[in-house]
Amino acid sequence: MAISDVKEYAHLTEADVETLGAEFDAIRREIEASRGAHDAKYIRNVIRLQRFLEISGRAVLFASPARAAWLAGVALLGTAKIVENMEIGHNVMHGQWDWMNDPEIHSSSWEWDNTGTAKHWKHTHNYLHHKYTNVLGMDDDIGFGLLRVTRDQRWKPFNLGNPLYNLALQLLFEYGVAIQHLELGKLAAGRYKPGTPERADFERKRKDAAAKMGKQILKDYAIFPALTGRAFFSTLTANLAANAIRNVWANTVIFCGHFPDGAEKFTKSDVDHETHSQWYLRQMLGSANISGGPVMHFMTGNLSHQIEHHLFPDLPSNRYAEIAVRVRDLADKYDLPYTTGSLPVQYFKAWRTILKLSLPNHFLHATTDDAPETASERKFGGHTTATFDPTTGRRRGLRTALAQGRRWFGRRGAGRTR
Numbered sequence: 102m103a104i105s106d107v108k109e110y111a112h113l114t115e116a117d118v119e120t121l122g123a124e125f126d127a128i129r130r131e132i133e134a135s136r137g138a139h140d141a142k143y144i145r146n147v148i149r150l151q152r153f154l155e156i157s158g159r160a161v162l163f164a165s166p167a168r169a170a171w172l173a174g175v176a177l178l179g180t181a182k183i184v185e186n187m188e189i190g191h192n193v194m195h196g197q198w199d200w201m202n203d204p205e206i207h208s209s210s211w212e213w214d215n216t217g218t219a220k221h222w223k224h225t226h227n228y229l230h231h232k233y234t235n236v237l238g239m240d241d242d243i244g245f246g247l248l249r250v251t252r253d254q255r256w257k258p259f260n261l262g263n264p265l266y267n268l269a270l271q272l273l274f275e276y277g278v279a280i281q282h283l284e285l286g287k288l289a290a291g292r293y294k295p296g297t298p299e300r301a302d303f304e305r306k307r308k309d310a311a312a313k314m315g316k317q318i319l320k321d322y323a324i325f326p327a328l329t330g331r332a333f334f335s336t337l338t339a340n341l342a343a344n345a346i347r348n349v350w351a352n353t354v355i356f357c358g359h360f361p362d363g364a365e366k367f368t369k370s371d372v373d374h375e376t377h378s379q380w381y382l383r384q385m386l387g388s389a390n391i392s393g394g395p396v397m398h399f400m401t402g403n404l405s406h407q408i409e410h411h412l413f414p415d416l417p418s419n420r421y422a423e424i425a426v427r428v429r430d431l432a433d434k435y436d437l438p439y440t441t442g443s444l445p446v447q448y449f450k451a452w453r454t455i456l457k458l459s460l461p462n463h464f465l466h467a468t469t470d471d472a473p474e475t476a477s478e479r480k481f482g483g484h485t486t487a488t489f490d491p492t493t494g495r496r497r498g499l500r501t502a503l504a505q506g507r508r509w510f511g512r513r514g515a516g517r518t519r
Contacts, residue, residue: 102469102477103237103253103366107383110365110478111437112487112498121435122378125412128427132416133200141201143419147188148206154181158343159325165335174339179346185214186351187402188418194219195227196415215275215347216314221282221306231414235359235387236367242359243366245270245277246286249458251366252469256461263459267452274348275317279310350400353448357391358407361450362473363440364389384411385428390441397444398422408439436487436498471506480506 104110108118158177164170190213192198198206212219225241233239237253244250248267249260270277283306287293293300321344326336358364365386375383391397391405398405403418409425416424432439442450454474457465467473471480478485487498 102479103251103368103475104386104477105368105370106478107367107371107379107386109485110476110481110499111382111386111435112485112502113382113435117435117487118382119376119378121431122376122381124431125378125381128424129413129416132413132420132424136200136417136420140417140419141198141203144189144193144198144201144206144417147184151181151184151189154178154184162325162336162339163329163332165329165332165339171335171339174336175342175346178339178343182214182343182347183350183400184402186347187354187404188399189402190214190219191402191404192418194223197417199415214317215278216317217275217279217281218309218313221310222278225282227414231411233372234367234384234411235365236369236372238369239372241281241284242355245281246284247277248455250360250454250474252458252462252465252472252475253366253368254458256458260459263455267455271349271352272345274352275344276314279314282306283310353444354391354401354404356451357444357447358389358404358410359387359451360454360474361389361440361442361447362454363438364474365476381412384408385432385437385439387411388440389447390425390439391444391447392441393444408441432500434496436496436500438500438503 108115111118113121154177158174158179158181161170161177162174165174190211193206193211194208194213196208199208201207204210208223230240230242235243237243237251244254247270248263249256283303288303293303321340322337325340326333329336367383367387371383385408388408388411390408391401393405398421403421404410406418406421406425409421409428410418412428413421413424429439431437450473458474462469465472467475468480469475470477481502484502487496489496
């Protein structure tokens with residue numbers, strides 16, 4: 102089973118957790134107090150850059166019958182869409198820039214360039230996902246209602262298609278996000294009966310989603326291609342390619358932040374009486390980072406700092422790198438894991454989970470309490486009290502326990518091969 106007691110799993114006492122939460126609160130206060138002209142200049146420059154890339158890409162596509170122009174247009178437009186969705190839209194709609202009181206860069210007014218509506222996304226993502234991060238039965242982002250990504254999800258023959266479903270989800274990710282709020286599984290299960298308030302609410306959401314999807318399809322595949330005249334069909338395919346690039350990249354970044362080994366899952370019982378400090382701890386344990394340089398961080402919308410984003414989703418994304426230094430210090434202090442890795446490594450681990458969990462549990466080696474993608478406090482057999490090194494005085498907690506477990510399994514595996 103997934104983690105049912107986050108304090109116990111983390112090898113922390115209730116007092117430890119509350120002290121850790123106070124340290125996170127101190128980081129928040131300091132960043133909030135230091136927001137200013139430099140941060141406002143950053144987001145305005147990003148918006149200018151994004152608009153330049155988009156205008157340049159659409160201008161180049163007038164010559165898109167030429168292969169070089171087609172490739173250049175796809176690259177410019179694809180990059181513009183990534184920047185708009187990841188570093189601007191996602192972060193603006195989190196309220197990261199509301200403190201500026203600029204009506205053009207505000208969570209209440211921004212509508213992003215993809216098929217999902219801002220209103221629907223802010224409910225499924227800002228509220229459900231960030232409040233109930235990786236809580237089974239409450240966070241729809243655990244597999245997006247399509248993929249089996251933890252052994253706590255009961256296996257069905259449908260799950261054999263896990264790899265194919267994810268390939269399709271990558272290419273059509275904006276549409277997956279657009280319909281997520283509709284909860285079509287409930288419709289299929291007959292829970293939206295005609296004449297009920299639930300059905301009326303569903304119909305309202307369906308009309309909103311259909312209107313936004315129709316608007317985006319009309320813009321990308323009719324109006325903008327038509328504006329290029331004889332280049333209509335080459336512009337149409339370029340727009341398809343740019344959207345596919347954006348979709349695959351967004352899917353990759355999100356999956357690398359939520360599904361690699363070490364991004365833990367939790368049960369509903371763990372949030373029944375959760376304090377804010379326990380929420381901080383759950384965010385830290387349930388997220389994974391992507392290592393890299395400034396370009397990587399920028400192109401992911403700084404979601405390469407997924408741990409910091411989940412701890413402080415409404416703080417400016419350009420500050421996550423400096424926040425990360427302090428979060429890692431706290432991870433060291435409390436001997437907590439800080440899950441990070443390069444993009445290829447994290448992507449491989451996410452795909453490995455998707456491939457493995459297409460199979461029933463009895464084909465898999467590890468247990469539901471002690472697998473790379475699914476762990477719980479029960480894996481430690483009741484030994485979840487931190488100790489301290491008598492020489493250095495350093496805490497020996499969760500990170501040490503996990504490292505010892507990996508060494509033990511390594512020795513056991515080596516013994517079987519001899």
